[in-house]
Structure formats: structure tokens, C-alpha cells
Amino acid sequence: xxxxxxxxxxxxxxxxxxxxxxxxxxxxxxxxxxxxxxxxxxxxxxxxxxxxxxxxxxxxxxxxxxxxxxxxxxxxxxxxxxxxxxxxxxxxxxxxxxxxxxxxxxxxxxxxxxxxxxxxxxxxxxxxxxxxxxxxxxxxxxxxxxxxxxxxxxxxxx
Amino acid sequence: xxxxxxxxxxxxxxxxxxxxxxxxxxxxxxxxxxxxxxxxxxxxxxxxxxxxxxxxxxxxxxxxxxxxxxxxxxxxxxxxxxxxxxxxxxxxxxxxxxxxxxxxxxxxxxxxxxxxxxxxxxxxxxxxxxxxxxxxxxxxxx
Numbered sequence: 001x002x003x004x005x006x007x008x009x010x011x012x013x014x015x016x017x018x019x020x021x022x023x024x025x026x027x028x029x030x031x032x033x034x035x036x037x038x039x040x041x042x043x044x045x046x047x048x049x050x051x052x053x054x055x056x057x058x059x060x061x062x063x064x065x066x067x068x069x070x071x072x073x074x075x076x077x078x079x080x081x082x083x084x085x086x087x088x089x090x091x092x093x094x095x096x097x098x099x100x101x102x103x104x105x106x107x108x109x110x111x112x113x114x115x116x117x118x119x120x121x122x123x124x125x126x127x128x129x130x131x132x133x134x135x136x137x138x139x140x141x142x143x144x145x146x147x148x149x150x151x152x153x154x155x156x157x158x
Numbered sequence: 159x160x161x162x163x164x165x166x167x168x169x170x171x172x173x174x175x176x177x178x179x180x181x182x183x184x185x186x187x188x189x190x191x192x193x194x195x196x197x198x199x200x201x202x203x204x205x206x207x208x209x210x211x212x213x214x215x216x217x218x219x220x221x222x223x224x225x226x227x228x229x230x231x232x233x234x235x236x237x238x239x240x241x242x243x244x245x246x247x248x249x250x251x252x253x254x255x256x257x258x259x260x261x262x263x264x265x266x267x268x269x270x271x272x273x274x275x276x277x278x279x280x281x282x283x284x285x286x287x288x289x290x291x292x293x294x295x296x297x298x299x300x
Contacts, residue, residue: 059234060234060236061237061259061260062260079259079286083286085259085260085286085288086275115223115229116221116229122286122288123285124285124286124300125287125288125300131229131230131266133223144227144228144229144266144267144268145266145269146229146264146266146269146271148271148298150300156290156298157269158271158292
């Protein structure tokens with residue numbers, strides 16, 4: 001009798017532990033599979049028809065949807081009401097517009113490498129952010145500048 | 159019990175792999191630039207390393223190149239923490255009376271730029287604008 005009770009207690013403890021782990025795993029994965037509200041989905045598909053989203057995030061302010069378009073990773077931001085705010089496109093340096101490359105070549109950053117680039121489109125503007133790395137920098141800590149450029153190559157570094 | 163043990167070992171292995179292999183300079187960056195702040199996640203991307211963290215209720219993302227050199231940090235700011243100089247810069251520019259929807263601080267080794275998403279401008283419309291401002295309140299949007 002004592003042995004049976006002991007085994008029952010053991011089984012109960014084991015079940016509790018298993019349930020705890022299951023709850024923990026569900027909590028960890030819940031965010032990954034979170035669903036976008038219908039009106040955000042509609043705004044996204046209105047803006048980008050026939051493109052499937054890869055990831056949805058509910059941000060501190062508004063929502064973000066990550067997706068791929070012609071091989072480029074893009075992230076569209078919407079406000080709480082579903083209005084499109086902006087889309088950021090992560091670009092390979094080689095696809096930065098020629099006008100911006102020319103502007104860089106004609107500046108003090110001539111010869112620097114484009115480390116990373118992003119196109120930020122909003123309802124009223126189109127700005128390229130370009131991270132430049134000085135390949136001759138030997139300190140290992142300096143030699144990185146971040147430019148904000150228009151499509152026509154008008155760049156600002158601060 | 160065996161199953162629980164297996165799960166624990168599996169999770170430990172995954173966690174170790176996720177945080178073990180990255181350059182020491184990334185740890186050093188956090189030690190000196192954000193003392194007391196711990197990385198929440200770090201991932202190896204095509205261009206280098208991306209580390210996310212939280213500091214005083216704000217989420218940040220730090221970018222490093224392949225060698226672990228710090229490139230920049232982006233912090234999603236609480237609107238209340240946007241510097242007065244930036245708010246003044248918006249008011250004195252084209253955005254008098256605008257509402258700040260979101261704000262981000264982009265820090266690089268040599269610059270500090272605030273990107274501020276605002277609704278409204280001097281024309282009286284409720285148009286959304288994404289404005290770039292320096293700490294001293296010099297703002298531009300295109």
C-alpha cells in the first residue's frame with residue numbers, strides 16, 4: 001500500500017515537471033508564431049499584394065512585418081491603426097544607386113567600402129543609410145561612418 | 159525523468175552554441191559602453207553579428223562586422239526620452255505641433271542621430287514623416 005502511494009506521488013511530481021516544461025516551451029515559441037491582426041494583414045497585402053510575410057512582430061509602438069521581395073529582406077512598419085509608416089530594405093552594397101556611389105567617391109570617403117546599406121521608404125521620403133568602412137583602418141575600432149543619402153546622392157554623415 | 163534530462167541537455171547545448179562563438183570584442187563593447195547590461199540574444203548574420211539587449215526599459219540592437227568591430231547601435235526609445243533639443247528642432251522646423259509616434263537613436267563611433275516618426279507638420283495635415291535629427295536639433299527629412 002505504502003509502495004503504491006509512493007509511486008503515485010512520484011508519477012504526480014513527474015507530470016508536474018513535464019507540464020512545466022511544456023508551458024515553458026509554449027511560452028518561448030508563442031511569439032514566433034504570433035498572428036498579425038486582420039487589419040494589419042490587410043494593410044500589408046494592400047501595400048504588397050501577393051507577397052507572403054515571414055515574421056510578424058507587435059512592437060512597443062505599432063507592428064512590423066518581415067518579408068522577402070526579389071531576394072531582398074524587407075521590413076514594413078505599421079502604426080496601431082494599420083497605417084503604413086515605412087519599409088526598410090536591407091541591401092547589398094553593390095545595389096546602392098550610382099549617384100550615391102559617385103557622391104561617396106567625390107567625398108572624403110573615397111576608397112571606403114560599403115559595409116551595409118538600407119533603403120528607408122516612407123510616404124514622403126526615400127533615404128538610403130550607408131555604412132562605410134575604412135579598409136585601411138588598423139586600429140580595429142574606428143573607421144566606420146554612417147551616411148544618410150537621398151537617391152540623388154545628397155549625403156549627410158551626422 | 160530520462161526525457162526531462164534529455165530536454166535539459168538539449169536546451170543547454172542550444173544555448174551554449176548560441177552564445178559561445180562570437181568575438182571577445184563584442185563582450186568588451188557591452189562591458190564599456192553599456193556596463194551592467196547583458197546581451198539577450200546574438201546572431202551571426204551574412205554581414206557580421208547582431209546583438210540585442212534591453213536597457214532602462216528600451217530595446218537596443220548592436221551591429222558588429224565579421225571581425226567583431228562595433229559599427230553602430232540602434233535603440234528604440236521611449237518617446238518621453240527624446241531630447242528637448244530634438245523636440246525643439248522639430249518645432250522650429252517644418253513640424254510645429256507634431257505628435258511623436260516613434261523614436262530611435264542610432265549611435266556610431268562618430269555620430270549620434272535620432273530618427274523620429276511624427277504625425278503632422280506646419281501645413282496642418284496629419285501626414286506621417288520620418289525625420290532625422292542630430293543631438294543639437296538639426297533636423298532633415300529628405
